[in-house]
Every structure is written in C-alpha cells, then in structure tokens.
Amino acid sequence: MDHVSNLPDGVLCHILSFLTTKEAALTSILAKRWLNLLAFVPSLTIDDSVFLHPEKRKRGSFMDFVDRVLALQGNSPLKKFSLKCETNEADTDRLDGWISNVLARRGVSDLDLKIRLRTYKRDEWVLYQLSPKCFECSTLVKLSIGTGIDLTFVAGRVFLPFLKTLVLDWVMVYPNEFETLLHALPSLEELVLVCVIWYGLEDVTVSSASLKTLTIKSACWLNTLSIDTPSLVHFEYSGSVAPDYSVVNMGNLVDAQIIFSFTELQLRLLLREPDNDEVSLGNSNVWKLFHGIRNVWNLSMLPDTLEVLSMCSESMPVFNNLKSLDIRSDKDRGWKAMPALLRNCPHLETLVIQGLVHRVTDKCGDVCGCISREVKGLSLRLCPVKVIKIHGFQGTMKEMALIKHFLDYFPCLKEMEVYVEENSPAQPGNHEISKRVLKMFELYNKLSSCNVRLIAGNILCVRSG
Template identity: 50%
Template sequence: MDHLSSLPDDLRVHVLSFLTTKEAALTSVLSKKWRNLFALIPSLDFDDSVFLHPEEGKRERHGILHSFMEFVDRVLALQGDSPIKKLSIKCKTGVSPHVVNRWICKVLDRGVSELNLCLDFEDVYYLPRELFVSSTLVKLILKNDSGGNWWIGSDGTFLPMLKCLDIDSEWILCAGKIEMLLPCFPVLEEIRMSQMEWIDSDVTVSSASLRKICISATGSRSLQNPKSVSFDTPNLLSFTYSDLVAEDYPLVNMETLFEAIIALVVSPEQIKRVRAPDNDLLGHDVVLRFGNVVKLMNGIQNVERLQLHSDTLEVLSLCGESMPVFNNLKKLLITSDKDRGWQAMPVLLRNCPHLEFLLIEGLVHHVTDKCGDACDCIYRKDKGRSLRSCPVKTINIEGFRGTMKEMNMIEHFLDYFPCLKNIKIYIEENGDTELGFDLEVWELVVGMIEEFNEMYSCNVRVLMSDNLRKKWTILGQGSVLSSLLEF
C-alpha cells in the first residue's frame, strides 16, 4: 500500500517543497494523484546545472538549453495565478536574460515575497523595472558573476515590504547614490553589497530600520579613497565593512551595535607613508588624514565582538592614544600579516578593560620599533605593560607555523596576561610550515608546550584539523602524532 499517496494534498505538497522543482516534477509519473501536484508548490527552484546533470558536455548539445527554458515556462503555466512565496533561479550564459526577466515578472504578478537569483551572463544584466515597484517582495538576493548595473535609480522605485537586500557581483554599479537608494526601502533590515563602487566621493549611509550591514566597497570612482563616509544607522546590530580608507568619517551613529568586522584597505605604497614621519609627507597627502579613522572607531565603541583585519590594524597606529575605550568588548579577533605591523596593539589591548577572548589569526607580523610591548620582537624596559592590564582569559591562535618566533610570542603572552587560563593553538595546514611532517620539530614544539603547562597556571593545547591528521595517518605517523598531542 502506498501510504504516501494517501496523505492529503497539502502534506504531499509540503514534502515536495524540500526538493528542487525538477525532482518534484519527476514525481508526476508515480500515479494520477501525483500528476501535476508539483505545480502547487509555493516555492520554485530552477537550477540549469541540475537540469543538465549528469552528462558532461550536455549544455553544448543543440536545443538542451531551450528545453530547460521550456520546462520553466511549463511549470509557471501549470501554476497559473496561484500565490507563490519564493523563486530561485540558477543559470549560466546561454539562457536569455530577457527570458529570465519574463519569469521574474510572472512571479511578481503572483505576489512573490522572495527572489534568489544566481546568474552568469556575459553582458551587463539589468533587473526588470517591474521588480522595483513590487508591493510584496520581502527578500532579494542577486549573485551575478559578470557584474551588473542593477539599480535603475530612485525615480519610480519603491519596495515597501523589502527587508533583505543581498547583491553579490564581480562589480556593482548603481544608477544613483546610496543616499537615494535606501529611502526607497523604508523597512529594510539587512543589506549586503559586494564589490560596490561609490558613485560620489562623499557618502552617507542613513537608515533607521537597518539592523545588519555588510558592505564591501572599492572606494569612489577610479579606485580613489573616498573623501568622507558616514553611517547614520542608530539601530544597527551587525556591521561588516570593507573599503579603501576614507579621508574622514564625520558621522558614525551606531549606539546599539553588537558586532563589527572592519577590513580597511591600503596599498603597499600607502603603508610606507603611514610608517613615515609626518614631516616626510606633503601637505596634500591623503595618508595624513587616515588618522580620522579614529572617528569610525569612536562610532563602534559599544560593540561586544570586534574583528580587525591587518590593514585596519596598521592604519589604527595613526590614532595613537586617541583610541576609544571599548568598555563592552568581550571578544576581539585580529587578522595578522607578515607585511603589516602591530603598532596599534598595545593601546588597543589597554583599552579593552573587559576583554575575555582574543583570537589571533597569524602571530607573525611586520616588526617596527613601534610594536610596543604587545610582542617581544624588540626588547623594551616596559615589556608587557599593556598586557598586564588586559583581563583576557582565553587566546586562540590560528595559522600556527611552528617557528621559534611564534613560540616566544606564546611565552610572552603567558608571562604578562595575568588572567590567562587557556591557549588553543591551531596548526596551519595550507602552505609550507616549520612543522611540515618533521617529527623532530614536532617533538621540540610539543616539549616546549609541556614546559609551559608545568610552569604556568594556563592550559596550553595544540589542535589540528581532521584533514591534517589524516595526512599524518597516510604517512604512517598518526599514532606517533597522537601520542605527542596527548598532554
């Protein structure tokens, strides 16, 4: 007896909703009860790679892409005017953009609330104008590998229900400023824009409804550092921001912010000028105004979680003692780089009076005479001063390469962080390391860590991924490695 066929239609439609539309369509051959039942699914998922699976080269076969487009047309026709919640389309070059826009317009007429478009067209892709006046659209996700000028401009644009906007492309251009874009979405809560170029050199992101921002910008036109960037987002909770360093941040209103990731971008030439004495720089040099990044830091100082990338950390060295105090910060994540300095680390650690967790991705950094006492690269009489005032309890170190310089840094942390209880060291598994598969180096590192555990009231552990452990097992050293790491 077919128990599944005896279920009510709405339950069987719910079961089909977990399948792709192609897979759901295959159930129509089961019996008369299943015929065309898939057409009642309120969420449609069309993926040309699934449709063409599994034959290699099938995409190039004459008429096959036309068959895919006919399949989508047939499904939409079978559904008639029934309500639809979600449409997902994933297709590559060969499917006409005009056909895709026709599908979008059909579901817009039926009150679709979510559009998820993953496209790869050779030419610039424009969304249909009908989309920008939808009264039902709540979520829009667009991924276009070829880039796009996706927005037609504020004239005639109004999406009163849109809460989530996610645009991910090789590059993004808009027909107007972001100051004109956001008012068109009065209830927008989440925005993600990847590889976006600011239209103007002075930018203001303003919205009282936004809760989450994730912007990866490429500066103003021609990859120029923006003159100014402001954020007036009083209810923002999550802030991820990557951009060329602006000359100024006049307004940063984020009083409710919980977490932030800041990845400012500077060129190697600008890094040289950041490290140069002020009297070596010309008055018009944009680097002289990079110190205004402290205004951005002032605006996010209420965060509980903060991640700073290596370029950001270098630029923060220009802030000096004007760095704000992060009274709420519990978790700090630092991405380090061998070509970027730690000059800002001492004051940053001193200004986190309630820090509990510190993650450092890569201990190796560019050594300067301004690294301060956060590391032991250069001898100082006040060694460890900034660390002594930091209450961090747990440190995670990622990308460990097994060098003595790293081991000395770890011992430095053990000496001067007074509240430190746990250090977890994650071994780098990509690229060359001192560890490699050399058991002698392993024995030396593990021996030092055993000494650390005996000398300090802190639990120090070395951890590795399953993939790296499997490599050792293949080489016949898995049991030896396991015995080394049992302490």
C-alpha cells in the same frame, strides 16, 4: 511498495521545493501520482546553466520551459522565486512578465534575481534594466538582486512595507537613489552590499533606523562612506579604505569584522607620509570608522586592518564595551597597532590570535618580546584579558618565546589554548620536535598560574596545570 508516492501532496511538494525546477519537472515521468505536483511546488529555482548545456545555449528552449512551468502553476501560492539567467539574446519582455507574474499574483516573499544578458552578434554583456515592479510588492520579505542588473531610476517607485532583507550583488546604482531606497524600507533589518558599482563614485550613505545587520564588500574606491544605523547590531566591512567616513553612527553594535585588503604598493602609499603639498592615501580619516564602532562587544580584524589601525594609534578610541578581540597575523604585516589597542580595551576578557608569526619592527612595542627593550610588557600589564586562544601554532622557538612573554606579563590570564596547525612540525607525529614542544608546555604549566592547553586536532596534548 512505493511509500514515497503515498505521502500527502503537501509533503511531496515540500520535498520538490529543495530541487531545481528542472529536477522537479523531471519527476513527472515517475508515475501519474507525480504528474501535476509541480503545479503546487511553493519554491521555484530556475537556472539556465543547469537547464542547458553550455555548448547548446538556446534562448527559445529555456524560455519556453519557464513559460510552461509558470503556466502550469497558474496563480497557486509561491513562497520563493529564484531566477538565474545568462542567456544569449534573452527576451526582456518575457523576463519582465515572469517577475511581474510572481510578484503581482503569487504572493512571493523571497525573490532572488541574477540576470546577465549577452548580445549574440557582438558577444558582449549588457545590463538588464530591472522593472520598477520589483519594488512595488506588499508580500516581499527578502529581495536579492545581482550580477549585471541596472537599478537606476527605480528608487522613486518603492512600496516594500515588509521587506526585511535586501541583497545587492554586482549591480549598478546611483548613490542618491540608493539612499532614497533605504528610507522607503521601514522594516529593513539586513542589508548586504557586494561589489556594488556606484555611478560617479560619489559619496555613499547607508542610512536606516531599523537596520540590524550590515555587510559591505567593496571592490572600488569611494570618495566618502557614511553609515547612520543607530540600531545596528552586526557589522562586516571588507575592501579598501575610503578617504573619509563623514558619519559613523553605530552606538548599539555587538559584533564587528573589519577586513581591509591591499596590494603591497597600495599599503605603502596608504601608510607613507605625503611630500610637501602632495596628497596621499595616508590622509584618510579612517580613524572616524573606528571611533564609530567604539561601543562594539566583539571585534575581529585581519592583518591589513591592523596595519591601517596603526595610523590611528594617537587617536585610537577607548573600546569600553569590548569583551572579545580576534586578530589574524601575517608574516608580512606588523603589530604596530597592538600596544595602543590593548591599552584601550579596559574590559577585554578574551583574545584570539590567528597565527603568532608577524613582521617584527621596533614599533611592535612591548606586546612583542622579539626585540629586547628596557620596559617590558607594560601594555600587557594594563590589559585585563583572562583567556587567550592561539590558532595556527607551528612549534617554532619564536612562537614559544612569545607565548612565554604573554604568560609573564598578562596579569589576569587564567586560560591559554594553543591549537597546532595541521601538518606543522609540532604535530604529535613529528616525535623529535613535538617532544620538545610538549616539554616546554609542561614547564609553562608548572611555572605559571595559568592553565595552558596544547591541542592538535581533537587531541589534548598537554593538560591544564
């Protein structure tokens, strides 16, 4: 018996909403029971790459299909409309009509647009000028716009009173219009900016009194970046360093992840001192960004970020609220920022280190025991960390020595968890090396008051002391 077809219409439509619109349409051939269910599906996901074979991309067949689906649904309520279109010679009037249909008459709350148009004769991509009607809807809660869409000249006509989430991904916009847009969104809680192309590379300001989550993934250099978000709780930034951060207001921040990324040449230019009147990237006021997040509770940084933070060692803020610090190491990046960073975290409880291998320099301070010095472990002695979690352990002698250094000089350390890197020599299968490692960790547990655990996969290799 066909038990599925006996389910109520509402349940079947809910099931169909998890399929692409093409897949949902194909169910109409199963039986008469399924013939008209597509008309009441509350979510449409239209993707021309799924609908068409790449070698047979024809504008008419795809666009006619979408016309038939929307005509079949009429004015039935629609929760989500997702449109991905990379069609040759697309009819922009019909695209505008589809978007106007779901916004004006269907009560859509989630709109996701990814539109890239390509001219047939020149075989080049062109920008799709988004209709201002996308910013005049009283039902939208989430709006995602990406891939080849021009947002200019729309910010002056904004009426999105209930919009909570805005995602801009590879779109073009004027910075001043973007600022106007944000001020017109009174309910905005989440903002995601991915590789936004700013016209003129002017000063960019993210200002919102209601914003709680902000994600910025930048692929271009900015003149200045200002962030005025007093209610922000979660912040993620990845990309290059801006020359200046004019305003950074994030007083209620809980979580922050800062990911600076550079080529080796860019990093050398950033860290070097300028000659005479030469202006280098090293003149960046990046310290303002770290001062703006000084109230954060949980902070995560990658290797390039630690290198950049070393520029701020003398002006590093005190992170009075910081409870958890997560850093990632790299063999080509140093720990020059670590001494000042640990000294400026007076209430730090948990330290997570993704890999102990790093570039050893005389500026690592007493955090690293790789270079002998008269005063050992001073920065560690001043840090109240209680728990250390080390990931990517390879079982080398240098790593073992650094672990011993931590055990000797962190005065409040109660627990240490060391996770063995998959396929590393320290795995239990490598008996000669793993036996030596196990003996060392057993010795650590005997000599230290800290509970040290060595973990490989889901296996606890060394129990607490």
